[in-house]
Structure formats: C-alpha cells, structure tokens
Amino acid sequence: MTNQTCKLCLETKELRKSHIFPEFLYKPLYDENHQYKVLITKNDPKDRFKGIYEKLFCENCEAILGEYEDYAAKNLFINPLLESEIKRTDTGFVINDLDYSKLKLFQLSLLWRPSLTIRNEVRRINLGPHAEKIRKMLLEGNPGRYFEYGCSISYLPNRPDLLRGVIIPPHPLEERIEGHRGFRIFISGYFWIYITSSHTEQYSMKPLFLNEDGTLPIFNSNSMGWNFMIKWARELESAQL
Numbered sequence: 001m002t003n004q005t006c007k008l009c010l011e012t013k014e015l016r017k018s019h020i021f022p023e024f025l026y027k028p029l030y031d032e033n034h035q036y037k038v039l040i041t042k043n044d045p046k047d048r049f050k051g052i053y054e055k056l057f058c059e060n061c062e063a064i065l066g067e068y069e070d071y072a073a074k075n076l077f078i079n080p081l082l083e084s085e086i087k088r089t090d091t092g093f094v095i096n097d098l099d100y101s102k103l104k105l106f107q108l109s110l111l112w113r114p115s116l117t118i119r120n121e122v123r124r125i126n127l128g129p130h131a132e133k134i135r136k137m138l139l140e141g142n143p144g145r146y147f148e149y150g151c152s153i154s155y156l157p158n159r160p161d162l163l164r165g166v167i168i169p170p171h172p173l174e175e176r177i178e179g180h181r182g183f184r185i186f187i188s189g190y191f192w193i194y195i196t197s198s199h200t201e202q203y204s205m206k207p208l209f210l211n212e213d214g215t216l217p218i219f220n221s222n223s224m225g226w227n228f229m230i231k232w233a234r235e236l237e238s239a240q241l
C-alpha cells in the first residue's frame, strides 16, 4: 500500500476511498440498477455511473468529515423534520435548534471536496485562496462566523418528484452578487448558494445564511429557481446531442 498526501491534514498516510458527494444525498434516486444519477452539463454529458469515489483522505480525516456528514444526514436528509422544528415564514420556512458548528462545517465540506477531485465525471471547481482557508476550518473544526463562506438554501416551488436525488455539482455563479463571487449546488430540489469572498461582513443577504443561533432559513426560489432549471436543462440537452 503506497502512502500519499491526505488532502485535509496534509500528512503522508494511507488513504481511504471516499465518495465525493456523501452517499445519503443520492438516496432518493438510487434506482433499480443500483446506479446513482448525477447530472453534469457541457464538458461531460455522462449522466449515469456508480457512486463516484476517490482516495483523498486518511482514516482520521475521513472520521472528521464523517462526523459533519452524519449530523447533516440525520438532521436534514434522513429523519423527517418535525412540525415543531419548522416555522413557516413569508418567504419560506425556518428550521430551528440545529448545531451551527456541525452543519456549517458540513456545508463547507460539500463545497470544498469537489475542488479536490481528479475524477473527470465531476468538474473540478477552483476556490482560489479560499480552498486553503476552508481546509483549515474543516481540520480545526472551526465553522467561522455565519457570514464567512455563508450558504443560503432555497427550494424550487412545486418541484416535480423527478428532481429528487438529482445533484448538480458546484458551478460558479454566472454573475457576482453585490460584487461577491459564489457557487451553486443543486441537491434534490434545493439550491445551495455559497458566497466565496473574504469581505462578506457587509453582505446584505447574510440573514439568509445558517445562523449561529442554530436557525436555518430556507426560502422559496420562485421563478428564479425555475428559470435556472430551464436554462440548465437546455444546456444538458445540447450537450447530449
């Protein structure tokens, strides 16, 4: 067994096989052939293959990231949310009583991991100097302030069931928001939009991020969300011709 550099602790160790996207994110579309469905635009029109994994982390670092994933899996994805944990608002709903640190670190890991990939099924994203900052936050278990690499989550209204389990890996936002760059991930009917900038303290939409008091607003993306999906579907269609 050859040792390689672990991408999280940077030590030379035996690396484990791990999935780029945690398995629980795919669950709803695990089909009869036991294949996952990940949809990719443009560069790689392939849309169907077994869970994508590669060797990136040592056993210890797998356990660190695994803790963040387990928390998100149990609290957002697998166990249904109780009515008491959700409060309806004018713009969507809010989930209460979450562990800010674990969920924020999970959000960060979801953005950071595809920046490391060497698998060509997933387009590698370039986080620039933020990749190293996020690596340290993940290793040290430091979630940062709520506006640092904040992520706002919105849902597609009246989303059809066929979008359950569909993941669109991180893509840079087409336009800056208030001068900030960002990335979008689509997971099972929800948009996760990250603002990746060093000076987000003044960002006017920071109340949409997961808050340090454990509240997570989830808002209705309305026509904005559907406009994106229509554009994305057209790109996918032209990539497959």
Ligand SMILES: [Zn+2]
Pocket: 006, 007, 008, 009, 010, 011, 013, 057, 058, 059, 060, 061, 062
């Ligand atoms: Zn490691």
